[in-house]
Amino acid sequence: MKRKHSRSKDLTAENPFAVIDKKEKNMKQYSRRGVLKVIGLVGLTSMAGKMIPLPRANAAMVEPNAALLANFIQVSRQLTLHETLDNTVSEALCHALNMTQERFFEGLTQLKTLLDANPDWLEQPVLRFPEAHVDAETLAKNILGGWYNGVVGKGYKAICVTYINTLANKAVSDKLVPPSFSYGPCGSWAKQP
Amino acid sequence: MNNNLSADVVVIGAGVSGSLLATRLAKAGKSVLLLESGPKVSRDALVERFRASAFKSDFMSPYPFSEMAPQPRYTPEPNGYLQQTGPHAFNAQYIRMFGGTSWHWAAQLWRYVPNDFRQHSQYGIGKDWPIAYDDLEDYYYQAEVIAGVGGAPDNGSPRAKPFPMDAVPASWLQQRVTDRLAPDFTVLDDCTGRNSRSFDGRPACCGNNNCMPVCPIDAQYHGGLAAAQAEASGVNIITEAVAYKLEHDIQGNIVAVWYYDWNKVSHRVTGKTFVLSANAIETPKLLLMSVSDKFPQGIANARDNVGRNLCDHPAIGVTFDVDEPIWPGRGPVSPCSIGQFRDGEFRKEHAPFRIDISNASQVASVTKELLQQGYFGKKLEEQIQFRAARRLSIKNAMEQLPDPNNRVTLSSKKDPLGLPTPELYWSVGEYEQRGAKVTRDNYDAIAAKLGATNIKHSKEGEFSNRQHITGTLSMGLDPASSVTDAFGRAHDHENLFMVGTGVMPTVGTCNVTLTAMALALRTADKILEETQHA
Numbered sequence: 001m002k003r004k005h006s007r008s009k010d011l012t013a014e015n016p017f018a019v020i021d022k023k024e025k026n027m028k029q030y031s032r033r034g035v036l037k038v039i040g041l042v043g044l045t046s047m048a049g050k051m052i053p054l055p056r057a058n059a060a061m062v063e064p065n066a067a068l069l070a071n072f073i074q075v076s077r078q079l080t081l082h083e084t085l086d087n088t089v090s091e092a093l094c095h096a097l098n099m100t101q102e103r104f105f106e107g108l109t110q111l112k113t114l115l116d117a118n119p120d121w122l123e124q125p126v127l128r129f130p131e132a133h134v135d136a137e138t139l140a141k142n143i144l145g146g147w148y149n150g151v152v153g154k155g156y157k158a159i160c161v162t163y164i165n166t167l168a169n170k171a172v173s174d175k176l177v178p179p180s181f182s183y184g185p186c187g188s189w190a191k192q193p
Numbered sequence: 194m195n196n197n198l199s200a201d202v203v204v205i206g207a208g209v210s211g212s213l214l215a216t217r218l219a220k221a222g223k224s225v226l227l228l229e230s231g232p233k234v235s236r237d238a239l240v241e242r243f244r245a246s247a248f249k250s251d252f253m254s255p256y257p258f259s260e261m262a263p264q265p266r267y268t269p270e271p272n273g274y275l276q277q278t279g280p281h282a283f284n285a286q287y288i289r290m291f292g293g294t295s296w297h298w299a300a301q302l303w304r305y306v307p308n309d310f311r312q313h314s315q316y317g318i319g320k321d322w323p324i325a326y327d328d329l330e331d332y333y334y335q336a337e338v339i340a341g342v343g344g345a346p347d348n349g350s351p352r353a354k355p356f357p358m359d360a361v362p363a364s365w366l367q368q369r370v371t372d373r374l375a376p377d378f379t380v381l382d383d384c385t386g387r388n389s390r391s392f393d394g395r396p397a398c399c400g401n402n403n404c405m406p407v408c409p410i411d412a413q414y415h416g417g418l419a420a421a422q423a424e425a426s427g428v429n430i431i432t433e434a435v436a437y438k439l440e441h442d443i444q445g446n447i448v449a450v451w452y453y454d455w456n457k458v459s460h461r462v463t464g465k466t467f468v469l470s471a472n473a474i475e476t477p478k479l480l481l482m483s484v485s486d487k488f489p490q491g492i493a494n495a496r497d498n499v500g501r502n503l504c505d506h507p508a509i510g511v512t513f514d515v516d517e518p519i520w521p522g523r524g525p526v527s528p529c530s531i532g533q534f535r536d537g538e539f540r541k542e543h544a545p546f547r548i549d550i551s552n553a554s555q556v557a558s559v560t561k562e563l564l565q566q567g568y569f570g571k572k573l574e575e576q577i578q579f580r581a582a583r584r585l586s587i588k589n590a591m592e593q594l595p596d597p598n599n600r601v602t603l604s605s606k607k608d609p610l611g612l613p614t615p616e617l618y619w620s621v622g623e624y625e626q627r628g629a630k631v632t633r634d635n636y637d638a639i640a641a642k643l644g645a646t647n648i649k650h651s652k653e654g655e656f657s658n659r660q661h662i663t664g665t666l667s668m669g670l671d672p673a674s675s676v677t678d679a680f681g682r683a684h685d686h687e688n689l690f691m692v693g694t695g696v697m698p699t700v701g702t703c704n705v706t707l708t709a710m711a712l713a714l715r716t717a718d719k720i721l722e723e724t725q726h727a
Contacts, residue, residue: 079569081571122570126567126572127568140569141565141567144564144569145564148564148577149561151247154269155269156269156270160245160246163245167574168556168557171577171578172556172581172582176522176554176556179401179553180240180243180402180403181409182399182400182401182409182410183399183400186361186362186388186390186398186399187389188399189364189365189400189524190362190365190368190524191365192365193518193520
């Protein structure tokens with residue numbers, strides 16, 4: 001099927017609706033294979049629910065090396081209290097956070113330093129960093145959001161990194177499967193979980 | 194320009210209503226051409242898009258957007274396709290795609306109750322329909338057979354024959370809620386087109402809890418199946434065909450419809466009979482765009498009724514944590530409801546409603562809530578388990594009275610094909626506000642019976658759409674106050690019919706698709722009867 005998508009570009013200046021089109025066009029779906037080839041990971045990777053052109057997005061970013069990835073895994077262990085975390089998801093989350101957060105690795109290093117220096121912060125019932133470190137608290141919550149809901153970033157920059165492998169799904173896996181997966185034969189859900 | 198397209202019957206809109214009508218006409222030997230503004234996308238592609246989406250609670254996110262046939266979107270930000278001018282936002286969602294909007298639904302296929310058809314004569318409020326429940330009973334059954342509907346038999350809508358399908362077994366949530374709310378509240382199986390056994394080449398439900406936005410295994414009926422059946426029945430379907438003008442002759446009969454393909458090449462399609470089924474917002478838009486010297490306000494709009502009486506179920510909701518684990522997320526998402534407020538003398542005073550009990554998984558939403566509250570580590574996982582097991586979500590389907598001021602018009606904004614986008618004015622009146630108050634009181638009573646904590650009502654005075662858009666092409670006996678006759682025929686255009694929820698004069702207290710399906714089948718029979726005699 002041929003499309004003349006260039007038409008909307010011509011209309012942008014005169015048609016306010018074309019602005020909407022431009023945003024929607026950013027939600028265009030790219031092939032999962034193409035994305036994974038670039039990112040070198042498994043998992044579901046999408047922006048605003050759809051794939052984005054990663055080479056362009058990555059152009060000006062620091063690539064995670066082994067040390068940065070190790071920092072990410074250590075911080076993730078501290079926040080989730082999971083000693084073992086899926087390596088593939090770790091790497092995918094690290095890449096995705098780097099794509100969606102400005103100066104991610106700088107913030108990650110700062111967060112790691114803070115958590116190492118203040119172990120009592122992780123003994124509270126909820127995350128509550130001192131006022132001066134509100135950005136670090138936000139980053140910690142974003143990292144947790146990636147692990148537990150599989151999504152990082154907001155709005156048009158939101159990326160779904162993983163679905164079935166979220167820690168929230170794993171936390172309830174003795175009772176529930178993720179929506180769109182099956183319970184079994186018709187009525188198998190009728191008994192008490 | 195292509196001028197060679199022609200058929201006995203030209204149908205615009207390949208949703209469930211247009212597809213059912215087209216199928217019936219094609220099977221009776223008519224040549225039928227069906228134009229659909231959107232693309233054709235397979236179910237498996239939609240399922241993959243759902244799983245890859247960052248916005249799984251947005252039921253539109255799996256459905257592709259095209260600037261050539263735009264549709265309203267609200268996530269991650271509203272796209273502004275529908276211009277809002279009223280005090281309440283009418284945040285309609287609809288899908289412009291082969292199969293239409295019933296791709297994303299829970300296959301709720303309810304009949305109206307008999308008094309919904311004689312509301313004004315019975316209660317002195319709202320409107321009477323030009324037909325009675327009995328006129329539609331057999332067509333209701335025909336539609337139920339096509340979709341494979343099951344449900345609770347004693348639900349206020351009399352039946353001449355039993356449901357063609359057994360209901361899907363109740364989830365643990367449904368069993369516990371039913372037991373604990375009795376006898377004050379009677380919880381019934383919903384009427385749904387969801388297979389409890391293999392049917393029509395499709396499997397039985399296996400509880401994927403993903404009825405909305407798309408069933409992964411096609412265990413529930415939807416418009417994509419209806420459109421595929423139309424195609425298999427010999428209907429010529431052209432997708433990515435955006436109708437933009439109806440052309441008439443000197444007598445006012447429709448002679449052609451004009452459409453743009455997605456390259457903005459214009460095509461003219463001629464026919465003997467024309468049927469509009471492009472939903473209750475896009476159909477009035479097409480009529481209002483079709484102006485001429487003879488019809489300066491648009492086709493079928495000589496008395497300025499097109500687009501008026503826009504209705505939905507203005508809904509309010511509540512969530513709370515039940516005092517025992519009920520585990521929403523196992524089985525279909527919308528299995529049961531409370532129907533005892535659908536009809537009664539109280540309708541003279543306040544809006545009737547039905548209360549829907551959700552069985553949708555709460556894992557993602559409670560996790561988001563807990564993360565916002567700062568939970569982490571083991572405490573976070575304990576709370577995910579606790580709240581996901583107990584969180585119950587309830588919403589109502591409340592009748593809105595038809596109000597001519599609530600309407601669809603054309604905005605000054607244009608889409609990339611140069612067609613105006615819809616403008617909506619919508620206000621929720623005092624009758625509905627009183628109904629909301631009664632609903633809220635009942636929510637509190639339900640919560641109390643379930644030992645609820647953490648009760649959260651939706652914001653007072655705010656209403657969400659249930660996507661049951663009706664009224665804009667209202668059928669009636671009097672041309673001064675309606676758009677179509679009792680068969681969906683435009684009062685002023687002998688060979689122009691309309692089907693879909695727009696022709697329904699009132700919205701009732703249930704999901705509207707089954708009534709639209711029944712009316713479409715009835716209109717198809719009317720067209721056959723007249724054209725065969727001709």
